[in-house]
Amino acid sequence: MLAKVAKFLTLLVLFIANTVAAKYLVEKPDFLTPCILNDPGFNGCLTANFQTFFRQWKDGIPGNNAVGSFDPLYIKRVKFSQDNNRAIAINADLKEVYVAGAGQAVVKESSYKNYVAKALILIPKLRFNFDYKVKGHVVALNLNGHGPGYFEAENALIYLELAVKPRTTAEGVFAEVQSVKVAFREIKQFRIKLENLFGGNKDLEDTAHTLFNENWRDFYEVLRPAVEQTVEGVLLDRFKKTFNFVPATYLIKDFH
Secondary structure, eight states, rough: OOHHHHHHHHHHHHHHHHHHHTOOOOSOOOOOBBTTTTTTTHHHHHHHHHHHHHHTTTTTTBBBBTTSSSSSSSEEEEEEEEOSSEEEEEEEEEEHHHHHHHHGGGGEEEEEEETTTEEEEEEEEEEEEEEEEEEEEETTEEEEEEEEEEEEEEEEEEEEEEEEEEEOSSSSSEEEEEEEEEEEEESSEEEEEEETTTTHHHHHHHHHHHHHHHHHHHHHHHHHHHHHHHHHHHHHHHHHHHHHHSSSTTBBBTTT
């Protein structure tokens, strides 16, 4: 009986110890370099940290299941609504959206000043898979359908901005993320595919997709504002959880 009690207490102590340890990332990963703010190479150092961040932690951060993955990035819902008097008027509801491609991101440059971090990121291919419902029109073609779909953007250049404030605890110094801004600066190509757009009428679907993809810049501009706003909200949640778990001093040595 005493042996069973001792075993139980040992397991309980280990569980509590692991729970406490899981409050933050105790050991700095080798792939992160603590950058020094006034060092001439600071921006390059920070850029390298952001780069490895997207590559090494694209599936999430070991030890913290709450953060979730960055690739694919899950978005519960995206809604679009346009004035029906416009040449392209899309009123759409996208659900169960999975955004793939962030794991291949190339961080072109980054900077940090006055508690604001900025980065310019190139993603070779960004793909959004989703279930959709849509009504509206593209020029003279009326749209009314629902089903699975996707759109892809090639060579997407994205501006990312994080505003933070320091938070000091017994475990270390952390960056509390206050806001996130996302702007799609440019893309080189855009494709969209919506299955069952006309109840299975293949000829109409082919005509619609030809029209979409020939006028992809106009179509992309219709979608861009809602996508940016929604991605900002999701990344705000992800980055809050990330930097509540990862001490800021693992990235910036003299963060305070």
